Amino acid sequence: xxxxxxxxxxxxxxxxxxxxxxxxxxxxxxxxxxxxxxxxxxxxxxxxxxxxxxxxxxxxxxxxxxxxxxxxxxxxxxxxxxxxxxxxxxxxxxxxxxxxxxxxxxxxxxxxxxxxxxxxxxxxxxxxxxxxxxxxxxxxxxxxxxxxxxxxxxxxxxxxxxxxxxxxxxxxxxxxxxxxxxxxxxxxxxxxxxxxxxxxxxxxxxxxxxxxxxxxxxxxxxxxxxxxxxxxxxxxxxxxxxxxxxxxxxxxxxxxxxxxxxxxxxxxxxxxxxxxxxxxxxxxxxxxxxxxxxxxxxxxxxxxxxxxxxxxxxxxxxxxxxxxxxxxxxxxxxxxxxxxxxxxxxxxxxxxxxxxxxxxxxxxxxxxxx
Amino acid sequence: xxxxxxxxxxxxxxxxxxxxxxxxxxxxxxxxxxxxxxxxxxxxxxxxxxxxxxxxxxxxxxxxxx
Numbered sequence: 001x002x003x004x005x006x007x008x009x010x011x012x013x014x015x016x017x018x019x020x021x022x023x024x025x026x027x028x029x030x031x032x033x034x035x036x037x038x039x040x041x042x043x044x045x046x047x048x049x050x051x052x053x054x055x056x057x058x059x060x061x062x063x064x065x066x067x068x069x070x071x072x073x074x075x076x077x078x079x080x081x082x083x084x085x086x087x088x089x090x091x092x093x094x095x096x097x098x099x100x101x102x103x104x105x106x107x108x109x110x111x112x113x114x115x116x117x118x119x120x121x122x123x124x125x126x127x128x129x130x131x132x133x134x135x136x137x138x139x140x141x142x143x144x145x146x147x148x149x150x151x152x153x154x155x156x157x158x159x160x161x162x163x164x165x166x167x168x169x170x171x172x173x174x175x176x177x178x179x180x181x182x183x184x185x186x187x188x189x190x191x192x193x194x195x196x197x198x199x200x201x202x203x204x205x206x207x208x209x210x211x212x213x214x215x216x217x218x219x220x221x222x223x224x225x226x227x228x229x230x231x232x233x234x235x236x237x238x239x240x241x242x243x244x245x246x247x248x249x250x251x252x253x254x255x256x257x258x259x260x261x262x263x264x265x266x267x268x269x270x271x272x273x274x275x276x277x278x279x280x281x282x283x284x285x286x287x288x289x290x291x292x293x294x295x296x297x298x299x300x301x302x303x304x305x306x307x308x309x310x311x312x313x314x315x316x317x318x319x320x321x322x323x324x325x326x327x328x329x330x331x332x333x334x335x336x337x338x339x340x341x342x343x344x345x346x347x348x349x350x351x352x353x354x355x356x357x358x359x360x361x362x363x364x365x366x367x368x369x370x
Numbered sequence: 371x372x373x374x375x376x377x378x379x380x381x382x383x384x385x386x387x388x389x390x391x392x393x394x395x396x397x398x399x400x401x402x403x404x405x406x407x408x409x410x411x412x413x414x415x416x417x418x419x420x421x422x423x424x425x426x427x428x429x430x431x432x433x434x435x436x
Contacts, residue, residue, distance in 0.1 A: 122433070126392060150400045151431045154386065154393045258399050282405040357396060358403040 002086040002193075003315050004029075005345045007068040009076035013040050017048040020079050029053060029081035031090050033132075033317065034060035034174070035067075035349040036077040038164035042172040042179035045077070050177030053081075057092050059175040059185060061134040064163030064322040067348030072325070072338045074165070080347040086315065086369060089190040091116035092175050096183045098141040103148035106186075110152045113188045121153045121188070129155050130195055130367065132317070135184040137161030137171045137352030140220070142359035143280050145184050150357060157186065158197050158367050160319035160351030161359075171352070194370035196310055199356055200302035201264050201363040202324070203255065203290035208237040210254055210287045220280045221271070225287075229273035237289045246270050250327060253362055254287040262290055266323055266361035278323075278353055278361045295324060296336050299364055303340060306368060315369040316341060318348030321362045325350040373413035378425045378436055379406065385434045404428055 006023035008016040024032070032053045036045050042062065050058045060079075068078040093109035113121050117129075133149065135142055142161055149157050162171035173185040210233055214224035225233035235245040238252050246269065255262025265287060266278045281287065307313050318341070328334050354365040379401065387394035398408050406424065429436045 126390070147404065150403075151433070154390075154396065156396070256402065258402055263399075263403070285405065286407075357399050 002083050003345050004081045005069050005079070005347055007066065007071070007073060007076055007078040009073060013044055013048055016040075016077050017052045020077060021052040024053075024079070024081045027081050028083050029056055030084045030087045031057040031059075032079055032081045033347060034058070034077055034079040035063045035347065036060060036174070037066065037075045038062040038167065038171070039075050040077070046174040046179040047177050049174065057090055057175070059092055059134070059173075059187060061162035061173045061185070061349070062164055062171050063349035064165050064352065065325050065350035067318050067320060067338070067341070067346060067350070069344070069346045070338050070342035072328070072334045078347050080315075080317070080345070084192070086191060086193055087189055088192045089117070090187060092185060092187045094173070094175055094180055094183055094185055095145065096180060098136065098145055098184050099139045099182050101144070103144060106145060106148040106152065109186050117188070117190070121155065124153070124155055126155055129188060129190050131155055131157035131189065132187040132367065133157045133159035133184060133355045134173045135159070135161050135355065136173065136182050137163050138168060139182055141184070142353055142355065146355055146358050149186070155188070156197055156357070157355065158319065158365055159355040160349065160365070161353040161355070163322060163350060163352045166322070191369060194310065196306065196368055197356060198302060198306045198366040198368055199363055200299055201262060202293045202295040202298040203253070203262055203264065203362070204293055205255065205257060205260070205262060206289045206291050208289035210234065210237055210289060212281045212283055212285045212287065215281055215283045217280050217282060220277045221274050222277065222281055223274050230275040231270050231273045234267070234275060250323060251292040253290050255290045256285060257288050262288065263358065263360050264290065264362040279359045292327070295327065296333060296340065299337070300340050310368070310370055312370060313344055313368045316344050316346040316348070317367040318346060319351050319354045319365045320348055321354060321364070322350045322352060323362045324364065372416050374417045375415050375421050375425065376411045376413055378422065378429070379408045379411060381436055382425070382429055382432065382434055383408070386432060401428070
């Protein structure tokens with residue numbers, strides 16, 4: 001066994017960290033990844049999790065819900081310990097003050113990666129290295145950070161935006177025994193086993209195009225689609241009234257199509273006649289209206305396909321959009337979704353957005369290991 | 371002379387991917403997310419100066435010389 005998965009929803013942090021430590025026991029861990037409900041004090045969470053696992057990298061972030069093998073949880077901490085048979089090497093860097101509009105911190109992190117691995121990140125083999133990114137989910141900086149990461153490397157960085165149980169007040173990433181807000185955590189790993197990315201969004205493309213003809217990029221707001229007020233054009237595409245448009249957002253987001261695959265942009269709310277999104281859309285971008293599919297069937301199928309492609313999957317880290325979690329809750333399907341992952345050691349969280357090449361919404365984006 | 375945009379896009383992908391099809395497809399997605407869809411440009415596409423300037427900046431960000 002190369003990983004041990006643990007979770008705890010005891011009353012207080014002391015009991016939880018002891019519980020997790022006990023479950024992981026004498027396992028010879030190389031690193032521990034954890035996702036913690038925002039109900040726990042962030043500084044104490046970071047410090048106690050690091051103390052529990054001593055001299056190895058211990059990192060994670062706050063959530064809007066936790067995922068562990070076979071279960072979707074709330075108000076808990078989930079953890080996964082990896083041994084050296086699965087993770088040969090790892091280096092973690094924190095980029096702070098990410099909402100200041102700059103990206104020098106990302107360049108600095110990559111310089112540190114070069115020092116640690118003794119190799120330029122740009123020349124690293126994409127089959128031998130992979131990154132995890134955990135980022136403040138209220139910073140609004142995800143696109144800029146992912147864009148710079150993508151400039152500096154061909155390696156894939158996958159991850160998500162930290163949540164705070166839908167309070168929308170403050171989110172944290174955890175490393176080095178500390179809690180960081182307004183920060184991104186970049187973990188560059190050299191796994192010893194084959195790995196891959198599984199991204200699924202459970203939407204199909206409809207034959208309705210919306211071109212973002214006027215946008216406020218920094219505010220993640222679309223002012224006009226197809227040269228009409230955004231709400232009017234969206235309502236026309238969906239076939240509903242302007243008044244009813246927001247009620248369709250969850251099941252009818254829009255997607256930037258790459259071939260047949262949508263990179264989902266989820267509408268959040270209407271302000272005047274504008275639509276505010278959960279990620280930014282560049283001016284002149286052509287988007288397709290999407291329609292929700294059966295999330296359980298789609299995710300099962302996507303996992304089966306990836307298992308066939310890889311031979312087998314022994315570990316899953318699932319970055320799962322909070323909007324998907326809310327849909328599952330509304331349809332009373334949380335248990336069914338958790339069961340999809342009942343037979344594979346899994347850890348994950350409900351995010352405020354996923355990271356895969358860029359910043360995306362309404363996906364389950366998973367890092368999977370052979 | 372039309373087609374400069376396609377040439378620039380092809381050069382960016384070629385220089386960065388170094389023959390890897392997987393990296394080439396990732397770079398293509400990165401370009402789309404940055405607002406340039408490679409599939410929309412052919413050797414007949416007119417040389418739109420705004421797009422050319424954008425590609426120059428983008429190549430610089432990627433550490434490439436066109």
